[in-house]
Amino acid sequence: MHHTSEQPASFTCLGGGHGLYQTLTAARFAGASDINAVVTVADDGGSSGRLRREMDVVPPGDLRMALAALSGEGEDGERWRGTLQHRFGGHGAMAGHALGNLLITGLAEQLGDTQAALDQVAAWTGSAGRVIPVCPRPLDIEADVAGLDDDPRVLRSVRGQVAVATTPGTVRRVRLTPDKPAASPDAVEAILGADVVTIGPGSWFSSVIPHILVPEIAQALNDTDAKVVVILNLTPEAGETHGFTTERHIHVFSQHAPELRVDAFLADDRAATTAGERENIARAAAGLDAAVTFMPLGEQTEDGSASTRHDPEKLAAALKAVHAAR
Known part of the structure; x- marks a missing residue:
């Protein structure tokens, strides 16, 4: 990847799913000296959900995606990336399972430890970094959702990552069960030891905010000397953040961890076009002592419409730029 004349920085990236994949790829493009992925463990859908229920393991899907994002350069790394991401077809017992999920689950059984399994896969794949579950135990997400009832003021509890991510109602807040879980010590260490810590982008309520609901993680984010950067989504998501403005994304983030302080929010320069909107966004960020940086971040779409995916090079x-701006 491209190294610049500046000192390469150590990155720790918090998130899950496709958002984390893009951020890890971006950290590589930024010439990171080392990368730690701290990954959500609340998924209960698809292959991960099945393995979690049958094997009582941390759901491996987001961990697998992070390992794929960090797989080595060259032909071997490419082969590993394809292998980890390979999904079985058909209608049998294997259908829908990702090969990497099975590899992580099987190794964790053999070695008696999920972290050891992830570190072993990282060694095999020539990984550019380390993948760390945010908590050593699987978690569940529960959300208070409005708009599922005739009366819009009635809040109903919705449980599970898939249910939260796809609810037709409006998510007001989320909780973890068990409440206040212990963090993986390696995750805390990775935050404290980094130069840059990123949070997001991704499903706001189901893979970004859960990180800051883990008390030791929130504490580490406040204690670290790293520049802590929250990467905002490019567009609201159907389901959990339908119709949310950039400002509202920041507000719900801060409501879930009122004591948290971060350095910067990174927003796409097309996210807010008027001076008034930008002022409101800046005011929301100031509640967390943070500045907002507007830069072009979205992938170029064929028809010039707003992209939902971050371009890793941008x-x-x-x-x-944010790291350099001390």
Whole structure:
């Protein structure tokens, strides 16, 4: 990847799913000296959900995606990336399982430890970094959702990551069960030891906010000397953040961890076009002592419409700029 004249920085990236994949790819483009992925463990859908229920393991899907994002360069790394991401077809017992999920689950059984299994896969794949579950135990997410009832003021409890991510109602807040879980010590260490810590992008209520609901993680984010950067989503998501403005994304983030302080929010320069909107966003961020940086972050779409995916090279440039701005 491209190294610049500046000192390469150590990155710790918090998140899950496709958002984390893009951020890890961006960290590589930014010439990171080392990368730690701290990954959500609340997934209960698809292959991960099945393995979690049958084997009593941390759901491996988001961990697998992070390992794929960090797989080595060259032909071997490419082969590993394809292998980890390979999904079985058909209608049998294997249908829908990702090969990497089975590999992580089987190794964790053999070695008696999920972290050891992840570190072993990282060694095999020539990984550019380390993948760390945020908590050593699987978690559940529960949300208070409005709009599922005739009376819009009635809040109903919805449980499970899939249910939260796909609810037709409006998510007001989320909780973890068990409440206040212990963090993986390696995750805390990775936050304290980094130069840059990123949070997001991704499903706001089901893979971004859960991180800051883990008390030791929130504490580490406040204690670290790293520049802590929250990467905002490019567009609201159907389901959990339908119709949310950039400002509202920041508000719900801070409501879930009122004591948290971060350095910067990174927003796409097309997210807010008027001075008034930008002022409101800046005011929301100031509640967390943070500045807002507007930069082009979205992938170029064929028809010029707003992209939902971050472009890793643009994101890398933005992260380097934020890190350099001491």
